[in-house]
Amino acid sequence: MRCDELRDQLMVVDRGELPAAAAAHLEECEECAEFRRRLELAAESLRRHRTDHLPDAYFAQRVSAVAAGETDQLGWAAVRLLPVALALTLVLSAWAWLATPSPSALVEQSPTDDLLTWVLEENGS
Numbered sequence: 001m002r003c004d005e006l007r008d009q010l011m012v013v014d015r016g017e018l019p020a021a022a023a024a025h026l027e028e029c030e031e032c033a034e035f036r037r038r039l040e041l042a043a044e045s046l047r048r049h050r051t052d053h054l055p056d057a058y059f060a061q062r063v064s065a066v067a068a069g070e071t072d073q074l075g076w077a078a079v080r081l082l083p084v085a086l087a088l089t090l091v092l093s094a095w096a097w098l099a100t101p102s103p104s105a106l107v108e109q110s111p112t113d114d115l116l117t118w119v120l121e122e123n124g125s
């Protein structure tokens with residue numbers, strides 16, 4: 001039995017009798033034995049904090065009414081991010097406008113420039 005198989009089994013079995021292969025693995029593997037010990041400590045701690053009091057039928061409804069809905073959260077996020085999105089749009093538009101040469105500028109470049117080189121390479125290949 002592999003360690004991950006045993007640990008999966010330990011997570012499911014609650015104080016039940018372990019199969020013989022699992023018990024044998026626990027005796028041989030210190031890491032899995034430590035995992036089991038820590039798992040039992042966690043389970044015991046949870047049992048100590050258990051209460052018999054159950055919330056009334058409207059508890060979930062009251063919590064939902066107090067907590068902000070997803071729509072509200074998305075709306076606030078959109079309002080906060082809108083100025084950033086507008087600024088980014090303006091910066092990228094200005095950058096694209098400044099970085100793109102006009103067609104006349106491409107034609108007016110000297111013959112040693114990139115346009116002529118590109119035309120010659122494209123027609124030569």
Ligand SMILES: [Zn+2]
Pocket residue numbers: 002003006025029031032
């Ligand atoms: Zn193991």
